[in-house]
Each structure stands twice: as structure tokens, then as C-alpha cells.
Amino acid sequence: MSNNINNLHSLLGGKWMITDEFANSLTPYLISILTKGELSFSGDFQNETPFFFLSRSGNITSDSSSSEEQQIAFLNIKGPILKYSQPCGPMGTRDMMSMMEKWKTQDHIVGVFQDYDTAGGMVAGTAQFAEYIYEYRKIKPVIGYTDGDIASAGYYLASACSKVVANKHAMAIGSLGTMHKSIDTDGIIEKLGGKVYEVYAEDSTHKNHASRELRNGNDQILIKEELNPLNRKFHSDIISYRPSIHSEALNGKHTYDIEKAKELGLIDAIGDKQYAINLLFELAEQNNQNQNNPDMSKENKKFDQIAAVIGQEDLQLSSKILSGKKGVFLTEAQLDDLEQKLEGHDAALKSEKDIIATKIVTINTLEATVTSIQGSVTDALATADLEAGEDTEASVKLLGEKVKEYGAQPGATGTTVISGGDRNPEEQDTIVNSNDGHNQLYKSL
Incomplete structure (x- = not known):
């Protein structure tokens, strides 16, 4: 009820x-x-x-x-x-x-x-x-x-x-x-x-x-x-x-x-x-096998890298082959191969670390150079009374255009002296100093 x-x-x-x-x-x-x-x-x-x-x-x-x-x-x-x-x-x-x-x-x-x-x-x-x-x-x-x-x-x-x-x-x-x-x-x-x-x-x-x-x-x-x-x-x-x-x-x-x-x-x-x-x-x-032999629970797990090191790639080692109730069994020759391989890896790793360290130093140097160039460009922009561009490349382009603009103005080319104070016959105007300190412009004869 x-x-x-x-x-x-x-x-x-x-x-x-x-x-x-x-x-x-x-x-x-x-x-x-x-x-x-x-x-x-x-x-x-x-x-x-x-x-x-x-x-x-x-x-x-x-x-x-x-x-x-x-x-x-x-x-x-x-x-x-x-x-x-x-x-x-x-x-x-x-x-x-x-x-x-x-x-x-x-x-x-x-x-x-x-x-x-x-x-x-x-x-x-x-x-x-x-x-x-x-x-x-x-x-x-x-x-x-x-x-x-x-x-x-x-x-x-x-x-x-x-x-x-x-x-x-x-x-x-x-x-x-x-x-x-x-x-x-x-x-x-x-x-x-x-x-x-x-x-x-x-x-x-x-x-x-x-x-x-x-x-x-x-x-x-x-x-x-x-x-x-x-x-x-x-x-x-x-x-x-x-x-x-x-x-x-x-x-x-x-x-x-x-x-x-x-x-x-x-x-x-x-x-x-x-x-x-x-x-x-x-x-x-499957459950019974796993409980009776815990190592068998990994029967299908492959150890391809280990197999390659000990020279038995064709064997396709699995835990069923390698493992027993007391652990993993390897022959002395296989252990020697693993030891040599690990030593080789250590040497290769140290070499790689040295190369990486050198590259880091080079990168730091380049970064410092870039920073210096950017500072110089910034100073040049301030001197020319120009606003900075979107990036350094754009700023350098602005400076180049300004230089070109100044170069195209009158008087940009200086007077050419031939010898002994003689005037270039092609020039029509000569600037001389007067005694009273004022500049006067004379026509050529």
C-alpha cells in the first residue's frame, strides 16, 4: 500500500x-x-x-x-x-x-x-x-x-x-x-x-x-x-x-x-x-582479462618509438610483448641502444640550445638597431615639423618627400667659383658686401 x-x-x-x-x-x-x-x-x-x-x-x-x-x-x-x-x-x-x-x-x-x-x-x-x-x-x-x-x-x-x-x-x-x-x-x-x-x-x-x-x-x-x-x-x-x-x-x-x-x-x-x-x-x-592482468589493459598500445630505437620496427612492440606482471623486460643490447640514443639526444639538445642562444643575441642586437633608427626618424620628424606616419616606413617616406620639396626651391644651387674670386660668366647676379654693411645687387657688365 x-x-x-x-x-x-x-x-x-x-x-x-x-x-x-x-x-x-x-x-x-x-x-x-x-x-x-x-x-x-x-x-x-x-x-x-x-x-x-x-x-x-x-x-x-x-x-x-x-x-x-x-x-x-x-x-x-x-x-x-x-x-x-x-x-x-x-x-x-x-x-x-x-x-x-x-x-x-x-x-x-x-x-x-x-x-x-x-x-x-x-x-x-x-x-x-x-x-x-x-x-x-x-x-x-x-x-x-x-x-x-x-x-x-x-x-x-x-x-x-x-x-x-x-x-x-x-x-x-x-x-x-x-x-x-x-x-x-x-x-x-x-x-x-x-x-x-x-x-x-x-x-x-x-x-x-x-x-x-x-x-x-x-x-x-x-x-x-x-x-x-x-x-x-x-x-x-x-x-x-x-x-x-x-x-x-x-x-x-x-x-x-x-x-x-x-x-x-x-x-x-x-x-x-x-x-x-x-x-x-x-x-x-575483456574486463576479466584486464582485472587478471592489469598490464593487458594496454594490449593495443603501441611503442613505435622504442621499437625504432632498438631496431625492431617490424615488430610493432605492444605492452603484451614487453610487459609482464613484474614490469617491462628489455635485453641488455636493447638497453645499450636506448642509452646511446638518449646520450645522442642530449648532445643534440645542447647544440640546439647553443644555436638558439646565439640567435637570441642576434635578435636582441637587431631590435636595438631598429629602436635606434626609429628614434632618429622621430627626431628628424620633429626638426622638420612633421607629424609621424602610421609606421617607421611611412615616416621615412615623409622625410624623403620633404627633402625633395626643399631641393626644388630657387637658390638651392650654390655659386660656383672659378679662380681668384672671378665670377662665373654664366651667372648674372653677384652679391658683394658694401662698406656700410648692406648687401647690394649689381648687374654684370
Whole structure:
């Protein structure tokens, strides 16, 4: 009964990450709670086994405690995502975490297969479970798979998985947005003979502010103060879990095009359930190898530079060849080669440093010369009573033009003396000094 009350609260007042069509489909469950006092589900959601186990040999069991084979745990995430479980409905996210925590300690369970068919659910509990999945996959791999819908809150969870696989016949994928859908039940209560009173203390001006404004027809407070922050966290978490996701996928639209879903980074691969199962076992095997031999986690890392130094370029050395549990093994000859190469590098580095130092001295000298020239140009401009140009080159050009201007003025050419004070016969004017100190101009005879 307590879970029914919790889910009634969620249906009436909770925030949702869900497609609108799926939200509308929850109305019968609300009516069931209000009229029967219970939340009952029908169809696949009621009859689906919430979890089971599959071994490599294909054996399926509902109990993994006595198995000696490696197994993967199947966790069905179908129908509306709720925080609390229902006896005849879907398992809540809290119980899902409890189950996965138990599997974490069982060595023969090597991974978790999450089978999705959900268009979303409530906000409460979803972010926490998504974060749990993301941390869980660092210990054991988690595959998210769907042959139906995987949207909104459902995708929030799946995005945290190690890999996401969609069947080519899957339906809606995406709808990465947040909405609020509430029902004012005051009318129902009043119809049953009740009376609704809602009174606030004088200083409680912002208590239930968003919902009160919503009743008055103003939804902006709800959007800005509640939905937008939730949605930003939703998107931020998804980007953190799946950095390769395209920004176009974050606008809230869902797609029925599976190839498009892969293009947008919503899924990693297109394949059937068996493909996803095989992929999970492969990830589990890689995880097992990495845990048993930490050096093997770098098996594909190449050491091309080291291989080139020791003269084994064709070997393409990797950590699998070089590394062991106690470290890296090299022969004495290979160590000698590395030592000589490093000594050569030291000598070359010192030579380069000397060359660079010489170049720095030269550059400093040139900079000093340029500064001196610029000062001289500035002084010349001041003497000629000229304003400086945009740069030194322009200023020098101005000085050149001024010199040319002065050179073209009359009297620019001096008198040429032939000998003994004789006057150049070609000159028509001669300036002589008079006794009274005044200059006089005489015409030539």
C-alpha cells in the first residue's frame, strides 16, 4: 500500500521525463488508484519476469546462486519508470539498484543485460540510478538493448550503459526532454462532497509558487525555476555518459529512424538480441582479462618509438610483448641502444640550445638597431615639423618627400667659383658686401 501511495504522489505532482503519448497512457493507472486503491498493470508489464540469468551455454535460470558457469543477468526495464516497485507492475529503480548491487559481489555474474521498452517515467530516482549504472560499468559491463522504445527517462538510464544496441525494428529512440503533467483533483474531491481549502502564511509568499502560478495560467515560473534546471542536469549527465552524442539529439525530438539514431550517437550498434548478448560476453571477457592482468589493459598500445630505437620496427612492440606482471623486460643490447640514443639526444639538445642562444643575441642586437633608427626618424620628424606616419616606413617616406620639396626651391644651387674670386660668366647676379654693411645687387657688365 505504501508503494501505491508513493506512486500516487508521483502521478499527481511529480516531474516526468516521458513522451506525451506515454504520459497519457498512465491516466488509467491514476484512476485505478483513486477508485480501487491500487496501481495495477496489465499485459507485458504485468507478466514479464523482472530478471533472469543466462549462461554461455545458453542455460536460462531464475536463480544464479548455485551456478558454476559464467552468467549474465537480464534486467527488464519495461513500462513506466517509477522509483518504487509495484507487486503486479514494473520494478522500481530503487529495487533495480539493490538487485544489481547483489550481482556485483557474485563473481560468476560477469555482466548485466538491460532490456528496455519504455517511453520514460518519473524524474525522481532516475538520475540516481543512471549514475549508479555508469559507476557499475567500471566494474562489470552493462549493455542497454531495445527492440521497442527507449526514450526520455528510459534513455537517461541507457545512456549510462557501456554500450547501447537497438534492434533494426525498434521504435522511438530519444525524446531527451523534461515535462510536467499534473491534474487538478479539486473538482473530483468536491464532486464527492469534499471541500478544498488552501491557505498560506503571510511570509510564505513563494511556497508552492510555481503550482499556484500555474493555476492562474502562468506556466513560466514552473518552466524557469523547475523544468529548466532538471532538463539541464538531464542533458549534462547524458553528455557526460556519452560524450559522442550529437547536440541535435538534445532538442527533445525522438526518432523512429534507427540509422539516424546511430548517426546522432544515441546508440552504438544495430543488431538483434543475440548480437547484444554476444557483445556483452565479449566485454565481460575483456574486463576479466584486464582485472587478471592489469598490464593487458594496454594490449593495443603501441611503442613505435622504442621499437625504432632498438631496431625492431617490424615488430610493432605492444605492452603484451614487453610487459609482464613484474614490469617491462628489455635485453641488455636493447638497453645499450636506448642509452646511446638518449646520450645522442642530449648532445643534440645542447647544440640546439647553443644555436638558439646565439640567435637570441642576434635578435636582441637587431631590435636595438631598429629602436635606434626609429628614434632618429622621430627626431628628424620633429626638426622638420612633421607629424609621424602610421609606421617607421611611412615616416621615412615623409622625410624623403620633404627633402625633395626643399631641393626644388630657387637658390638651392650654390655659386660656383672659378679662380681668384672671378665670377662665373654664366651667372648674372653677384652679391658683394658694401662698406656700410648692406648687401647690394649689381648687374654684370
